[in-house]
Amino acid sequence: MPDVRVKICGLTKPDDIEAAASAGAAYGGFVFFAKSPRHLEFAAARSLALYAPPGLAKVALVVDADDGFLDALTATVPLDMLQLHGHETPERVAEIKARFRLPVMKAVGIATADDLPEIGRYAQVADQILIDAKPAPEADLPGGNGLAFDWRLVAGKRWAKPWMLAGGLTPDTVAEAVALTGARQVDVSSGVESAPGVKDAGKIAAFVAAAQAAKAVPRI
Numbered sequence: 470m471p472d473v474r475v476k477i478c479g480l481t482k483p484d485d486i487e488a489a490a491s492a493g494a495a496y497g498g499f500v501f502f503a504k505s506p507r508h509l510e511f512a513a514a515r516s517l518a519l520y521a522p523p524g525l526a527k528v529a530l531v532v533d534a535d536d537g538f539l540d541a542l543t544a545t546v547p548l549d550m551l552q553l554h555g556h557e558t559p560e561r562v563a564e565i566k567a568r569f570r571l572p573v574m575k576a577v578g579i580a581t582a583d584d585l586p587e588i589g590r591y592a593q594v595a596d597q598i599l600i601d602a603k604p605a606p607e608a609d610l611p612g613g614n615g616l617a618f619d620w621r622l623v624a625g626k627r628w629a630k631p632w633m634l635a636g637g638l639t640p641d642t643v644a645e646a647v648a649l650t651g652a653r654q655v656d657v658s659s660g661v662e663s664a665p666g667v668k669d670a671g672k673i674a675a676f677v678a679a680a681q682a683a684k685a686v687p688r689i
C-alpha cells in the first residue's frame with residue numbers, strides 16, 4: 470500500500486518549506502486569512518511557492534474568498550490546489566473550480582454524526598475533501614485550532630472523492646488516527662508548531678515519519 474500522504478498547513482518561511490519537503494510531505498499549505506497567525510501576504514506566498522521543490526504541491530487556503538481575491542491570488546502565486554475553508558456552498562465550489570481551473574479541496578467540519586452527510590454533498594463537486602474538526606462557534610479561526618473530533622465517526626466510511634483527515638493531529642496521535650479511520654492522507658498545522666504560527670522542523674519530520682509508518686486497516 471502506498472505511503473500515507475501528508476499535508477503540512479500554515480507554512481510561513483523558507484525553512485518551513487525545506488522542513489516539509491525534506492520530511493517527505495506531499496502538500497504544503499499557505500493560509501490567507503488575516504486573523505490567523507499563519508496568514509501570508511501574496512508577495513510572501515509567491516516567494517515561498519517559487520522556493521518549493523516540484524514534489525511539494527502548493528495549496529492555498531482561503532475562507533469565503535470572492536472572485537477578485539482569487540483572481541489576484543492565482544495571478545500572483547503559482548499554485549497546485551485551492552482549499553476552501555469557509556462556508557462556501559457546493560454551487561460556489563463548482564464555480565471556483567470552473568473559473569480558476571485548479572483542483573479544489575473543500576473543508577468539512579465534523580462534530581457529530583449529523584455532520585457526515587455534508588461530506589457526500591461536497592464530494593459531488595470538489596476534487597478532494599478535508600475532513601476537519603468543526604470549530605467552536607466562538608472560535609476566531611475556522612480551522613487550525615488543534616482541535617480533534619471523534620475519529621470513529623469516519624472509520625470505515627467511503628466517499629466518491631479522495632479525502633484527508635485533519636484536526637488536532639500530532640506526531641503522537643497520527644498513527645492511531647490512520648489505523649482507526651483508514652485515512653490515506655492527513656493534514657496538520659498546530660501539532661507541528663512550537664508556538665502558534667511557528668513551525669518546528671523536528672515535529673514536522675516526526676509527524677511525516679509517524680504518518681508514513683502507520684498502517685491503515687483495510688476495510689471491505
Ligand SMILES: O=C(O)c1ccccc1NCC(=O)[C@H](O)[C@H](O)COP(=O)(O)O
Pocket residue numbers: 478479500502505506507508530532554599601610611612613614615616635636637638656657658659660
Ligand atoms: O491555520 C489557520 O490559521 C487557519 C485559518 C483559517 C482557516 C483554516 C486554518 N487552518 C486549517 C488547517 O490548518 C488545517 O487544514 C486543519 O484545520 C488542521 O489544523 P490543526 O488542527 O491545527 O492541525
